[in-house]
Amino acid sequence: xxxxxxxxxxxxxxxxxxxxxxxxxxxxxxxxxxxxxxxxxxxxxxxxxxxxxxxxxxxxxxxxxxxxxxxxxxxxxxxxxxxxxxxxxxxxxxxxxxxxxxxxxxxxxxxxxxxxxxxxxxxxxxxxxxxxxxxxxxxxxxxxxxxxxxxxxxxxxxxxxxxxxxxxxxxxxxxxxxxxxxxxxxxxxxxxxxxxxxxxxxxxxxxxxxxxxxxxxxxxxxxxxxxxxxxxxxxxxxxxxxxxxxxxxxxxxxxxxxxxxxxxxxxxxxxxxxxxxxxxxxx
Numbered sequence: 001x002x003x004x005x006x007x008x009x010x011x012x013x014x015x016x017x018x019x020x021x022x023x024x025x026x027x028x029x030x031x032x033x034x035x036x037x038x039x040x041x042x043x044x045x046x047x048x049x050x051x052x053x054x055x056x057x058x059x060x061x062x063x064x065x066x067x068x069x070x071x072x073x074x075x076x077x078x079x080x081x082x083x084x085x086x087x088x089x090x091x092x093x094x095x096x097x098x099x100x101x102x103x104x105x106x107x108x109x110x111x112x113x114x115x116x117x118x119x120x121x122x123x124x125x126x127x128x129x130x131x132x133x134x135x136x137x138x139x140x141x142x143x144x145x146x147x148x149x150x151x152x153x154x155x156x157x158x159x160x161x162x163x164x165x166x167x168x169x170x171x172x173x174x175x176x177x178x179x180x181x182x183x184x185x186x187x188x189x190x191x192x193x194x195x196x197x198x199x200x201x202x203x204x205x206x207x208x209x210x211x212x213x214x215x216x217x218x219x220x221x222x223x224x225x226x227x228x229x230x231x232x233x234x235x236x237x238x239x240x241x242x243x244x245x246x247x248x249x250x251x252x253x254x255x256x257x258x259x260x261x262x263x264x265x266x267x268x269x270x271x272x273x274x275x276x277x278x279x280x281x282x283x
Contacts, residue, residue, distance in 0.1 A: 129243075
């Protein structure tokens with residue numbers, strides 16, 4: 001992203017299901033009320049008339065973060081395609097990440113879908129329905145150049161501190177390898193932990209690290225010492241049984257990959273196009 005880090009850290013622990021922060025992606029369309037129909041093109045039912053309401057967790061560049069007062073990013077651009085097909089506008093609700101595992105905001109009718117750079121896992125599939133995979137992800141090991149760390153194994157061997165974002169597959173991965181990472185509530189907090197010396201290494205999704213390293217100060221201070229291919233794929237989620245919206249999301253992703261739109265969005269937010277990232281293979 002042009003400035004891929006959120007402009008401020010957000011304390012999300014106190015956010016409840018009834019008090020998400022609504023942020024508009026592009027030009028939003030509010031619920032017109034007065035009996036306005038909540039049915040979009042293709043018979044898709046919406047929680048609010050005239051808009052596709054997306055739950056996300058900010059900031060998570062380059063997938064979603066606030067830039068110039070608007071939420072923008074890779075995920076946002078893809079879901080804008082879905083909204084366009086449905087004849088509505090996208091509106092984004094910032095919510096705690098732990099709710100994405102349970103589908104709480106989908107089940108309560110606050111959001112139509114969730115888009116948060118979320119890995120498809122069997123555990124999460126128990127609570128929500130996933131779209132076709134839209135991104136193949138790997139985990140990166142980013143370290144302070146002054147730390148003397150040259151691999152993930154060095155973190156343990158040299159008794160250094162490791163950080164990860166809470167409730168993520170990156171955190172799960174390092175825990176499964178016997179590490180006890182310091183957990184941070186957001187990607188911004190992970191980076192701040194590295195900057196402040198609270199940790200000397202972090203494990204987080206590689207595209208996020210790519211965004212960080214576009215900033216010269218970060219590139220001068222930190223380096224990638226490992227890329228962990230954990231076989232992860234990202235998907236968007238809907239409430240279980242919401243087949244019409246799921247079909248609309250799948251169609252938008254497939255169409256974007258077929259007509260070159262996906263490639264353009266990828267190059268804008270991620271970097272040089274990696275065709276393997278757009279693999280249609282199922283998780």
